[in-house]
Amino acid sequence: MEKATKDHAALAEAFNRDEEHVNWHDGALWWIRQKRDIAAKNIPEWEQLRETASRIKSNVLANLHDYLLEFEANLTKNGVTVHWAADAEEHNRIVYSILKAKEITQMIKSKSMLTEECHLNEYLIERGIDVINSDLGEYIQQLDNEPPSHIVLPCIHKRKEEIGEIFHEHLGTEKGVSDPTTLTRFARWHLRDAFISRRAALTGVNFAVAETGEYVVCTNEGNADMGAHLSDIQIASMGIEKIIPKKEHLGVFLRLLARSATGQPITIYSSHFKKPRPGQEMHLVLVDLGRSRQLGRPDFRDSLKCIKCGACMNTCPVYRKSGGLSYHNTISGPIGAILAPNLDMKRHADLPFASTLCGSCSNVCPVKINIHDQLYQWRQVIVQEGYAANTKVLGMKAMAWTLSSPGSYSTIGRAGRWVLNNIPFAVNNKFNPWYKQREMPDGPKESFGEWYAKNQGDNGSEKV
Amino acid sequence: MSTRESILAAVLKNQPPASPLPDLSFLKGNRQNLVSTYQAVFTSIGGNVFVVDDLAAVNARLLENFDPTKRLVTTLPDLGEPFEVLSKMANPRTFNDVELAVIEAQLAVAENGAVWLPEHRMGQRIIPYICQHLAVVVRAETIVPTLHEAYAQIGPGDYGFGAFIGGPSKTADIEQALVMGAHGPITMTVFILQ
Numbered sequence: 001m002e003k004a005t006k007d008h009a010a011l012a013e014a015f016n017r018d019e020e021h022v023n024w025h026d027g028a029l030w031w032i033r034q035k036r037d038i039a040a041k042n043i044p045e046w047e048q049l050r051e052t053a054s055r056i057k058s059n060v061l062a063n064l065h066d067y068l069l070e071f072e073a074n075l076t077k078n079g080v081t082v083h084w085a086a087d088a089e090e091h092n093r094i095v096y097s098i099l100k101a102k103e104i105t106q107m108i109k110s111k112s113m114l115t116e117e118c119h120l121n122e123y124l125i126e127r128g129i130d131v132i133n134s135d136l137g138e139y140i141q142q143l144d145n146e147p148p149s150h151i152v153l154p155c156i157h158k159r160k161e162e163i164g165e166i167f168h169e170h171l172g173t174e175k176g177v178s179d180p181t182t183l184t185r186f187a188r189w190h191l192r193d194a195f196i197s198r199r200a201a202l203t204g205v206n207f208a209v210a211e212t213g214e215y216v217v218c219t220n221e222g223n224a225d226m227g228a229h230l231s232d233i234q235i236a237s238m239g240i241e242k243i244i245p246k247k248e249h250l251g252v253f254l255r256l257l258a259r260s261a262t263g264q265p266i267t268i269y270s271s272h273f274k275k276p277r278p279g280q281e282m283h284l285v286l287v288d289l290g291r292s293r294q295l296g297r298p299d300f301r302d303s304l305k306c307i308k309c310g311a312c313m314n315t316c317p318v319y320r321k322s323g324g325l326s327y328h329n330t331i332s333g334p335i336g337a338i339l340a341p342n343l344d345m346k347r348h349a350d351l352p353f354a355s356t357l358c359g360s361c362s363n364v365c366p367v368k369i370n371i372h373d374q375l376y377q378w379r380q381v382i383v384q385e386g387y388a389a390n391t392k393v394l395g396m397k398a399m400a401w402t403l404s405s406p407g408s409y410s411t412i413g414r415a416g417r418w419v420l421n422n423i424p425f426a427v428n429n430k431f432n433p434w435y436k437q438r439e440m441p442d443g444p445k446e447s448f449g450e451w452y453a454k455n456q457g458d459n460g461s462e463k464v
Numbered sequence: 465m466s467t468r469e470s471i472l473a474a475v476l477k478n479q480p481p482a483s484p485l486p487d488l489s490f491l492k493g494n495r496q497n498l499v500s501t502y503q504a505v506f507t508s509i510g511g512n513v514f515v516v517d518d519l520a521a522v523n524a525r526l527l528e529n530f531d532p533t534k535r536l537v538t539t540l541p542d543l544g545e546p547f548e549v550l551s552k553m554a555n556p557r558t559f560n561d562v563e564l565a566v567i568e569a570q571l572a573v574a575e576n577g578a579v580w581l582p583e584h585r586m587g588q589r590i591i592p593y594i595c596q597h598l599a600v601v602v603r604a605e606t607i608v609p610t611l612h613e614a615y616a617q618i619g620p621g622d623y624g625f626g627a628f629i630g631g632p633s634k635t636a637d638i639e640q641a642l643v644m645g646a647h648g649p650i651t652m653t654v655f656i657l658q
Contacts, residue, residue, distance in 0.1 A: 028639070028640050031640070032640070045490070045491065048490065049491070051486075052486045052488065052491070055483070055484075055485070055486040056485060056486060058480075058483040059483045059484065059485045059486075061479060061480055061483070062479055062480050062481060062482050062483040063479070063482075064475050064479050065472055065475045065476040065479060068471075068472065068475065069472070078624075084466075084467045084468040084471055085467065086467045086470065086471060090467060134647065135637070136635045136637040136638070136646055137635075137637035140637065140638075153636075153637065153640075154637065155637055155638075156640075158639075159639065160638050160639045160641070163638055163639075180638035180639060180641035180643055181641075181643050183638055184635055184637075184638065184643040184645075184646060185643075185645070188645060188646065188647055191647065192560070192647075195647070196557050196560055211620075212620055212621075220633070220634050220635060220636075220646065221633055221634070221635050221646035221647045221648065222593045222633040222646065222647045222648025222649075223646070223647045225589075225590075225593040225627070225648070226590075226593050226594065226647050226648065228589075229556055229588075229589040229590035229593065229594075229625075230556055230557060230590060230594075240471065240475065245485060246485075247615055247618075247620065248488060248612070248615050248616070249488075250611070250615060251488075251491065251610070251611035251612040251614070251615045252488070252491070254611055254628075255575075255576075255610070255611055262636075264509070265505060265509070265575060265576035265577060265578075265630070266573075266576040266577070266578050266611075266628060266630045267630070268509075268629065268630050268631050268632070268633060268634055268648075269593075269627060269628070269629055269630075269633075269648070270578070270627060270628040270630075271625070271626075271627040272621075272623075272625065272626045272627060273625055274621075274623065274624050274625060274626075275624030275625070276624070277583075277589055277624065277625070286471070288471045288474070292471060292474035292475045292478055293474070293478070295474075295475060295478040295479055295480075296474075296477065296478030298480070301478075301480060
């Protein structure tokens, strides 16, 4: 599904062709950022809460080995079957084998970015198993054969008329119907049948409590619960970093999660799954998929603290104006740009550069990940490892040569000012990347160095 | 080496040096005006809330709004007619026609409007999700300020499943337009028993 043939800049350029649409997208996400601010300000100890959450996650990373063992032992005690998967292929194989053993050919899934990362749907569909994504936004994306563009708001980049058209084409709603309530009711009615008839359900995991072996799934729609409680076989897939030590820590994370994500005081449903109901089977798949490698990168391991709220995306000026799909990675936005290079540095070499390094992401992160520092640090690693784009490497080499030699610095500066003032058309054209969406400035008459030489006497006294 | 062993070995090798767990004792909510705070928050989420004296008042209020010829179920035998006391043994799929479910929460959280429902209070796990409308009875004295007090009361819990539920099912996936009743209940009403 992911199209990696174009980099972020090229995909963003395509997204920017429809200016009205980009402005709408920008505004929709900024509105959510503002709701987040109001929700955060309602809690006087908000900053201490963030700090506490960050420190709990530091403890998790430092003791992950033992917490995983504790969690596994408690799951087993609770009657849940535990599986371990090193990578996407192994994860998918495990899920398939669970379904195959019960001769199940249809599954219903709630939101799980991990299974998106693993391309589970494609894997199962190739093997004759039908999968429906039941989160409304993900369902719309699935109908349209596109990955989610945002981890919390999967189809935030689509206008309601586009969604109406998708429903008309795939589900037979009347042409031209685009009212959100009407479309949502139709999906509710349509998916009810799937919930009632499907024997297997898969959910993601928001938090996994080592102390009790329970895991918490947060939704607003109730789709994870509709699937899970009607299923004979319930499967949960989670990255190994989702562990928290104690149940009391849920109080900290659940106060932060929905406020950071959408400005709600809590998600409508925070479901604590511990034991299968009588007659039901429960499976949990613990997936590494690069997490243990990221844990070994001191500069980047804190990215594993992420609780997937999406606040960094909603606030990011680049995300808001380029759209999630331009990141060509399941997790988009600033957090995606620091997670993706760990998975495949070459393929995702462009992502840490898709940022202004303004730091807004770090300021809203509920677990205080230093996202913008890590973006900057990934740039160093990517250039050193030889994965930076050629134009960037050449540009940086030229810049390094210029800045390291005072003579060439002043010569090039003079030349630049002369060009801007005398032949502006030489830089105001499509061959200059800095001219795109910008006007080049008028060149100053002289540089500071020239002004200083003219106005400052040898004895240090001012001439003027 | 099995996958399990190799993941655990990689984690052990790569995990950073010890970092102590932070103290949580400073996290305490305000115990003033819990009922009125709860009412304000739950209403702002899109829920309905009534303060009542007894289950008879709950019954009367619900029958003003719901058709008694439809399927109305409860876990509370004292709620009276025409409510069907739901079977804990029935196949969960048989509840797809439930119009209204009435259950009682263990506690509620003033700061976020959520009620805590361990599975024995749901009757069946599917009940608060599959019904078209949900009503939850909460005793006023069980309302706590924040999730911290809630988890302190819940403790480890002897449930197989439990949930915080804070309002009607909702989605804003289509152009951020809020729609109640995505997959779960279209409305949620809380009755605070004084």
